[in-house]
Amino acid sequence: MNQPLDRRTFLRTSGVALALPLLEAMSPALARAAKPLPRRMVTVCNALGLHPPSLFPATPGREYETTEYLELLRDHRRDYTLFSGLSHHDQNGRQAHSSEVSWLTAARHPELAGFRNTISVDQLAAGELGYVTRFPSLVLGTDTTVQRSAKGTQSQSFTRRGVMVPSETSPANLFARMFLAGDADEVERQKRDLGDGRSILDGLNSQRKALDRRASAADRGRLDSYFEAVRAAEKGITEARAWLDRPKPRVDREPPVDVRERRDLIGRVQLLMDLIPLILQTDSTRVVAVMIQELREVPKIPGVSGTHHNLSHHGQDPNKIVQLRKVETEIVKCFGSLLEQLKGCGEGDGTLLDQTAVLFGSNLGNGNSHDTRNLPIFLAGGGFDHGRYVAYDENDNAPLSNLYVTMLQHMELEAASFGQSTGSLSW
């Protein structure tokens, strides 16, 4: 960016009013040494698929005809690419929806005996970027159910050791963590907590030698990864401590009110979509992953009487397909609204969307048959050449991992490969 941002211009284009001082670029002195604009990525998964006949056009290329769902994204036709014929191999898992856990990781045979997940593309990027922002990544979800296995609210983000990162399902909490300063007592308490955490980690480290002496070879491997986690936590504490002393960005917006009613899936999705531009604009993080799911309740949408999960198993029942399309229509509209808002925020000479690669799709190509091939995949923004429908071979799918490599490269991370990649994807 060459020109310092004029505050008035900023307020006009951002769609969200921000109180000064906020962005470094607004200060002429800092702007002279302005850094390049940050690259970002957002992934959004609708875990039950998108009804293929309503989504995919017949003709690939730039001149593709519109379809029921693409019509909803009419205003953004030049801002996204629609892919078909992408998938991960070997997604037969323990149960029909196991591919949820491997959508962002590309691990094979999810949840079968002996399965251990691998790092997800968002966590890989977050790990590389580190605490350059207050949060290395934000993992969001719509299903507030805490899993029976007590691993927390579900997400598709996994650490290097294959541990799920629980999703944040409360936009109000998230808003508070990002923007609300908290009173002096609270900050003091947080600092004390971090200090205690550091003492605990020191204490644990100090016992390592004694433990190593006792441990068998197999256990030593496990202890190694335990202490690796301890080291990572120490680093995290140090970084988080540093961020505690930096003022949080001030935003001139009322905190969101959580949608508590389980049936209001669409309300929850929309609230997250509304928050993402603010997250990115304030540079709170550069990596966001969203999982859209609500298995148990009937979505609160006129004309819909079945649960989303049930409708996805429509068994070709026309009445169910009609309802399924109503649910998916609302979800696709939420994606459209995210694009709309990202385009509405100016940044540098362009918009927030130009700097943000947005992946939207599903781990199921067909919810009725639980097919994990031919996934519906959109890539929007990120400065890529968009406007086409790119169809890979439906019988011999191209690796979705290649697209992830492309996204990592967009993040300016050195990534020659990811998951099952055979290269990067260019189209």
Next chain:
Amino acid sequence: MFVDEDHHNTSGSFSATNLRSDRHGFQVAHSGLYRVTVDAYSYQASTPVTLLLVRANPNGDRTLLGAFDLLNGESGAFEATTFLHPTDYVFPEVADLDWHTDVEGFYAPIEDWSAEAQVVAAGKGLGRRLLNNRVYHPIFYHPTEILVDGAATYKGEGVAVRSLAIEGPLLDGWPPPSTRRLFDGIEFDSAGDLKLTKDPYEHVLDVVSHLVPLAFRRPAEAGEVEAFASLARPAIAAEREFVDAVRVPLRAVLSAPQFLYHDDQPGELDDFALATRLSYFVWKSLPDEELFAAAREGSLSQPEVMARHVERMLDDDKAQRFIGDFVGKWLRLYEIELTSPDERLYPEYDDLLHHALQEETRLFFTELVKSDLGVRNLIDSDFTFLNRRLAEHYGIPGVEGQHMRKVSLPDDSVRGGVLTQASVLKVTANGTTTSPVFRGSFVLSNLLGRPPNPPPANAGSVEPDIRGATTIREILASHRRDPTCNVCHRAIDPPGFALEAFDPTGGFRTRYRSSGEGDTPTGTLYGRPILEYKDGPPVDSGGVTPEGSSFSGIAEYKRLLLADEEDQVARHFISQLVVYATGAEIGFADRDELSRLVAQSREGGYGVRTIIHNVTKSPLFRERQR
């Protein structure tokens, strides 16, 4: 359902929302255990009506706390104990009412009623989505009379509620025993606050030296207590509150590898490690004082001492944790919430059934353990556990009341064994359809321990169709004609074919339910014609095993399993128990010992309790792998 305020006045009209505890100012201030009591009687009921107690919250979560059948004129106080959070509320609901559908203008489409009115006299199944085949929201309908005129002119069956009481939090004293136990050596004043009687660090030492052997399940090693306790020193020096200070070492103990991992030297486990392994196997928790005492004496590894503890622990209520967790994993019952049966195809599926079918499996397995019944009962049994709701689902007469109890199955019943339990049939189906491939694979993997290979990458997937024109067998026929597919599917599909006689809710069927083509069902639902679905194509549940034995349905298939596979089922069951108990896979080197265990258990007819004893005596349990 209405509120009987003075035992005589039944003229007011009341909505079920009025019976929510929060609407009457009952909002618990503190999370905890509460006792909920509802005093109610049946009203104009000539058949049993069911009173339900439900807990819910503003998020839309809903949990059935209890179900009670009331016969004509019966009354009583019904209670359930439940954990309540401040935002939770409880309310009574009714089920299985005969609504006398001959009354004109009885049902009404949803748009005719205000939001408040829609939940009046909530009776699940009451005319949901049924007028003129139109689909309505799954919300409750209610008789016109009770809404307009009150209960006095209502002709149908009902439940009248005299009172609803919530008592709690139920505590064994304050502070609770768990807090007293944690703060070893510290006194509490009458308000429940801590009273320090010496230097704070001395107290920290007391607390930590009490917790460390408990949490690490062995005596503390030299310097270990101090290493943790000293973490409180900076906080004490900063004059922070005692609880704040002591929390630092406590958090460290509970984050330490010594607590988190059951690590021991390879080879034979010492008595403390054995106590840990046994306790986490049967109780999913720390050893109790008796186990620790046996470990300290060094007697636990003696077979007869071990056997005594196994008996004692299996008889304890805490063994239910093992049973729930084991069937949750082995039979995948943890996945029971993943799908909800389609409301139009399976309108009879309700909370009461959902709860009962899970209880059946838990109680069935509990009985195998308690009475040392043989593994063949997993394949077929002459008993199961039912309440009236589940018995009706299974078509088994003579079971009154909503409490679960052991029931002898009629000779001609298709039920018996785990495969025909509705819980298993539900988790092996999605909400709408069943797949012989999925269920067949489940039988091979989970009962017989012969998991099929995953399908090749280019294998197609089956596209279910409920329109009534084609059956899943017709769809599958083509792949069975393909020799490449048939190599595996000749083994995978047959058990699935046998289970085709069961729908996704575990109900027995001779015809597939269809949302499109088919005949109008002849039966009734809640005393009215069935309008939600059609009877589609007939079900064929016959098949031929890969060994060439043909069967005409589930009964014959179970007979084949009993004749040929009992040893295999036992072997897989034992191996699953070993995996569960040790957390380690069965390695190649373990196969001889596993075979010995199987042979040893065969003598007593593979009694499940005997098997558990044998497992705890086996080197697979008593040694740690290298």
